[in-house]
Amino acid sequence: MSLRELYQEMIVDHGKHPRNVGKPETATHCQVGHNPLCGDKLCLYVTERNGTVENVHFEGSGCAISVASASLMTEAVKGKTVDAVRDMFAGFHQLVTEGKEPATDMGKLLIFAGVMEYPARVKCATLAWHTLNAALNNDLRDVCTE
């Protein structure tokens, strides 16, 4: 059953039809992230104002897990404060590495709990989050989850 959990309908859907794709004029941060192990690569465009993440968009290509994770992340962080986003990042990491529901409200992101059974895919799931974290920290280096 673990494969069904990993590739449940919402993940497959977001992997094939990701939301918030594109490069908006309003972006205040741009960050590249890649997973050289399997060729996932994405460019995040973050629109942040007064400590709130107004929007995140992305461009790129990769496996279904990495694309779905990026897509669902852009929905989850919209309108949240930077501190709240950082909490979600920590919560997401705990979710996919330990399979445990973190204290932070993860909403739809809980569907990624299945990744824990497939350690080789953790880096796919966390790529977008690592990249977002780096963007918010104004880290100018490309993010690499190798």
Add this chain to the structure above:
Amino acid sequence: MIITQHKTPLNHEQIRADFPILKGTNRGKPLVYLDSASSAQKPHQVIEAISHFYTHDYANIHRGIYELSTRSTRLYEDTREQVKDFIHAASAQEIVFVRGTTEAINLVAQSFGRTRWQAGDEVILSEMEHHANIVPWHMLREQTGIVLRVIPVLDTGELDMTAYQTLLSPRTKLVSVTHASNVLGVINPVKQITELAHAIGAAVLIDGAQAVPHLPVNVQDIGCDFYVFSSHKCYGPTGVGVLYAKQPLLDSMPPWQGGGDMIETVSFTQVSYAKGPQKFEAGTPDIASVIGFSAAMHYLQHIGFPFITTHEQALLRYAESQLMTVPGLRILGTAHPKVGVVSFVVDGIHPHDLGTVLDDEGIAVRAGHHCAMPLMERFKVPATVRASFGLYNTTDDVDALVSGILAATRLFS
């Protein structure tokens, strides 16, 4: 030496039964191991040879004056002779034991290349090389300013031999290419490549990692100056590989790692080095793995390459014909001859996702760039799925693979 040999005619089921791990599981399903190009599984004869060695014959080599050490040394040096016969070298003095193919290439780059080439000298590689045959030369470029030239790969997966000939020039010092591609499976015309390189005075290194497990190799017939391969891909243990180098070259090369066993005399003001391959074998080697490697070569020689190549080529043909029935599946590289390696992509399914679905069915394939990023770039794919065959694989394994791929297409449709 404990080797239990099969009686002829050879029975494939009995051969398969030699590999204990194949009775095991992956994700709770019967293991279907299709990743021998990454590393081959081991027959019980190899496992027992290592265990027997540690139980009865183990001591450090070359140094002791007691009988046990003489036994151990003899087993080690007999393996050197065996390798010489295995690849048809002229002399055991041309066989250096290293950690693996990667270390062998690094040794040549640092000991042969670094000491005699200058800025502007050229090394020719190919677009299909494994990183082990790219990065050491890149590092040498950073150190000395040599120039790297690259033989293109055609859409069929063959080397562009016309382009190769235009790359050869008086500045070419070395041509370093793979015997068989770890991604495409394509077998390169290494004898012709060597002849053309020698004609303009360049040396040749052939990376045999993917060839030696699958076909008989004759380094004298190829004519190359260096030939490298690993034990663990030949059904032997990890930790040992071979650098074959023509004796005059080896004798002219300075040592690469310093320490015990590669010297004649040592003082604080002066060191004299050992002669022959010992000059490149500093420190205590992975002795037991050399003995295990010997058992692996015995195993292969007993089965014989006619049986191995017939079996694997039939399996490859079956796999290719079955894979082509999957809608949206494209095999990379259609040229033959090939060793039993097939890389493919499927429309709408990323290789990593396909690999995970197959993992769930108990099937072990490789999904990724296969340490060949330039080749992925050449074929404009981020990654591929690679199925690779060892002598223990069957048509049932191929059927399981195809069934798994079809399950993935249904999941992602």
